[in-house]
Amino acid sequence: MLAPMEITVETLQRLARLGGFAWTDAELEAIRPGVLRLLEMLERLESVPLDAIEPTTQYRML
Amino acid sequence: MSDLVWLSMAELGRMVATKEVSPVEVARAHLDRIAALDARLRAFITVCAESALEAARAAEADLMAGKITGPLHGVPWAPKDLYSTKGIRTTGGSKILAESVPSKDATVVSRLSQAGAVVLGKLNMHEFAYGPEGLNAHYGDARNPWDGSAHRIAGGSSSGSGVAVAAGLAPGSLGSDTGGSIRIPASLCGITGLKPTYGRVSRAGVLPLSWSMDHVGPMARTARDCALILGAIAGYDPDDPTTSVLPVPDYAAALGGDVKGLRVGLLRAHFTDVATPEVRAAVEVAARRLEQAGAVVDEVNLTQIDHVAAASSAIVASEAVAYHAGWMRTRAQDYQPDVRERLRIGAFVSGAHYVRAQQVRALVRREVDEALAKRDVLLGPATPIAAPVLGERDATLGDGPSDVRSALIRLTRPINFSGHPACAAPCGVTASGLPIGLQIVGRPFDEATVLRVIDAYQRLTDWHTRRPAVA
Secondary structure (H helix, E strand, C coil), X not given: CCCCCCCCHHHHHHHHHHCCCCCCHHHHHHHHHHHHHHHXXXXXXXXXXXXXXXXXXXXXXX | CCHHXXXXXXXXXXXXHCCCCCHHHHHHHHHHHHHHHHHHHCCEEEECHHHXXXXXXXXXXXXXCCCCCCCCCCCEEEEECCECECXXXXXXXXXXXXXXXXXXXXXXXXXXXXXXXXXXXXXXXXXXXXXXXXXXXXXXXXXXXXXXXXXXXXXXXXXXXXXXXXXXXXXXXEEEECCCCXXXXXXXXXCEEEECCCCCECCCCECCCCCCCCEEEEEECCHHHHHHHHHHHECCCCCCCXXXXXXXXXXXXXXXXXXXXXXXXXXXXXXXXXXXXXXXHHHHHHHHHHXXXXXXXXXXXXXXXXXXXXXXXHHHHHHHHHHHHHHHHHXXXXXXXXXXXXXXXHCCCCHHHHHHHHXXXXXXXXXXXXXXXXXXXXXXXXXXXXXXXXXXXXXXXCCEEEEHHHHHHCCCHHHHHHCCCEEEEEEEECCXXXXXXXXXXXXXXXXXXXXXXXXXXXXXXXXXXXXXXXX
16 A cells, blocks of 8 residues: 555645635645544455445336 | 323323214314414424314224224324325425325335324424435424423424424324434434334335435334334335335234343443533433333443444435436525535445445444344443524534434434344433433344334333423
8 A cells, every 4th residue: 555645725726626626725725634534444444354345326116 | 182192002092082072073183183283383384184183084984884904093194394295295395395195105104094093284304304414495494392481402403303293292203213313303302213124114105315324214203103103114015126025923922021131232332422421421311211110131242333424424325416416506595505515425435435335334234243142232321412492503412512413313323234123212201300311222123122122111211201392
């Protein structure tokens, strides 16, 4: 796994633009802690053994 | 104030059918109560007094002509304001859709109208259903009726539904539940709320938050009323490709039995054990009450639940920002701040994160299925805390400190993730008189057993008959 990269406002700005969102530095700075928290939580999922598990893609249960 | 507002939907339907009361009288009693209390409670975004009375008069005319459409004929109700209602604005609790008037009813609204039920108005909610507190910056926060002095949250996102039903402004409602949005306000407001199995009820015409996690379901004061509503709305809908073709049982007819021999798994780790001491004690007493009535209660731990917070956040955040992307580019300033922030955060979840989250989902669903293979239902708290005061940020749970938002969704969200049916119902009050809610989780498409357990519990106890301070 790659070493975790620093998530700066500049990083967020580039990613947001990639998604078609033009948000200001101040707006991105405000959400940066929340983004970091979510990404840290998601990183922990990497340690869950899921190789043999198909993702849920069909939602009709019966 | 008329006692009609405290009757159940089942009782109102019976009295209408036997002409003991007119549908117009019933609608008027509820509209009078809304006029008297709603400026304070803020349960409604739109009150439809004229169309409600018109529908009630039509129901009365049908009755006089010998035409009765079923147990909900002439019975009033009110949907959360994210259900499309023909000719009535459907705001989603937002400024963005403040003037949006659908040309067609949502499938479930149409089905309840065909059953003869009368729409009183549209109910308040957390903006676009994206928050468990039930806050709304545009139409005002719905107020929990159980505390007449402090401003306590109603829970959300179906906050208006919780308040309206608890305070006798409407006998029943439809909420929607993506992370607990039916069961959280049901728990905090002391009413009964059912999240059916994913696919049991059509979402067509319902504003989405997260397509794969959204569930539509009834909120009322009793399990029997939830059964009546579910019976009217459940079933396949060609306009919602996720709805199941399985036949719809007669949910109301399945009620009335006991729980002798029923196998109940008390959810321990990650559920009952993380609740505050008052909530934990109330749920344990409820488990003992079922045991005394003949149920076989054992304990169960779901170990994969630890991963649900991260995985479901990835799914809901991704799907929500996908739906809102257009408005987030052009009208971001029109969202209330907390919702805007959550939507923005969702833009940074990758496709790989999303798929991994869906793998975790399969794992969790399998674990819940395995727990239910040996048991008929699972039991735990619906929320680990009772209603917080507005602005309260921190809670202390059985396993340490938590922010209020995470605490509210902690015990309900896993069951959105797995898709199983789950029903919240009152099972006690705190020392300060606030409701405590339990939840019963069942096997896929076995809403009948879930409702049967709640109904049996409600015949053993009187928590669901208590009225809030404001009432």
